[in-house]
Amino acid sequence: MAKINILHxxxxxxxxxxxxxxxxxxxxxxxxxxxxxxxRELEGRLGFPVFHKRGRRMDLTTQGRELxxxxxxxxxxxxxxxxxxxxxxxxxxxxxxxxxGLIGQTWFSQFITAARTAMPQLNFEVEVGQTSLxxxxxxTGHLDLVFMATPSLTSDRFHVExxxxxxxxxxGSPALVGREGDQSAAHWLExxxxxxxxxxxxxxxxxxxxxxxxxxxxxxxxIDICGDVLTLKELLRCGTGIGLMTYPLIESELKxxxxxxxxxxxAFPRISFNAAWGMDQSQTVIxxxxxxxxxxxxxx
Numbered sequence: 001m002a003k004i005n006i007l008h009x010x011x012x013x014x015x016x017x018x019x020x021x022x023x024x025x026x027x028x029x030x031x032x033x034x035x036x037x038x039x040r041e042l043e044g045r046l047g048f049p050v051f052h053k054r055g056r057r058m059d060l061t062t063q064g065r066e067l068x069x070x071x072x073x074x075x076x077x078x079x080x081x082x083x084x085x086x087x088x089x090x091x092x093x094x095x096x097x098x099x100x101g102l103i104g105q106t107w108f109s110q111f112i113t114a115a116r117t118a119m120p121q122l123n124f125e126v127e128v129g130q131t132s133l134x135x136x137x138x139x140t141g142h143l144d145l146v147f148m149a150t151p152s153l154t155s156d157r158f159h160v161e162x163x164x165x166x167x168x169x170x171x172g173s174p175a176l177v178g179r180e181g182d183q184s185a186a187h188w189l190e191x192x193x194x195x196x197x198x199x200x201x202x203x204x205x206x207x208x209x210x211x212x213x214x215x216x217x218x219x220x221x222x223i224d225i226c227g228d229v230l231t232l233k234e235l236l237r238c239g240t241g242i243g244l245m246t247y248p249l250i251e252s253e254l255k256x257x258x259x260x261x262x263x264x265x266x267a268f269p270r271i272s273f274n275a276a277w278g279m280d281q282s283q284t285v286i287x288x289x290x291x292x293x294x295x296x297x298x299x300x
Contacts, residue, residue, distance in 0.1 A: 092121035098134030164299025188262035196241030
């Protein structure tokens with residue numbers, strides 16, 4: 001038997017309910033010849049008639065009536081499944097998330113709390129790591145959604161939506177750079193020449209900002225690299241060097257005086273963070289999570 005598709009069965013049930021091919025065509029936003037063709041295909045594939053014509057009305061044959069009785073609950077069950085999948089509050093399953101360390105240290109716990117409230121049947125597997133590695137895993141399908149500084153992502157491969165941006169600033173420990181009010185005693189350029197300079201890894205969006213600063217000011221210095229943002233903050237706080245940091249991560253240290261801005265340092269471009277996910281991902285659940293992230297994010 002040739003295959004029967006769901007459209008054949010949906011059309012059959014509509015004709016049984018509405019009583020005519022034309023009414024069914026109007027209801028299904030198609031034409032009467034199309035409906036007639038579907039029924040010819042269905043009867044040909046079944047091997048028996050499902051309707052007989054009485055005047056302008058189409059009545060079910062005995063076999064047609066039995067078929068409708070059997071398939072109507074199945075079509076209703078399919079509709080229920082589709083509705084459930086489209087309703088994020090009923091979503092279940094595992095969401096694999098890749099996030100930037102800064103997000104993990106700021107608003108991510110509030111995001112998870114809100115996501116569990118909105119979609120209590122979801123489970124999460126969270127990876128905190130470098131942008132390049134997370135993007136690679138997104139491309140290969142090992143992550144479903146990332147919250148990262150991802151300026152290189154293109155919309156033809158991913159959906160990308162902004163979730164805010166943050167300020168970056170040159171800072172150091174007062175024990176290393178001195179203090180003059182709320183800034184270092186020495187000028188930033190003098191400190192860059194005379195103190196060790198730290199940076200996150202080359203994959204970090206902050207590294208090219210710092211490298212550009214070094215190049216534009218003809219600084220003949222070597223930059224030390226640290227791959228973990230919390231370790232880098234601790235290195236700077238303990239006076240092992242100066243470095244470029246995102247403001248939200250060091251806000252409390254700036255207020256307590258453990259870290260201080262370098263005097264005269266130039267204004268740096270803000271770092272933008274985005275949500276990104278593959279084109280083939282569930283739009284309802286992922287977009288609900290992205291909407292929550294945009295609402296909860298403390299980034300401007």
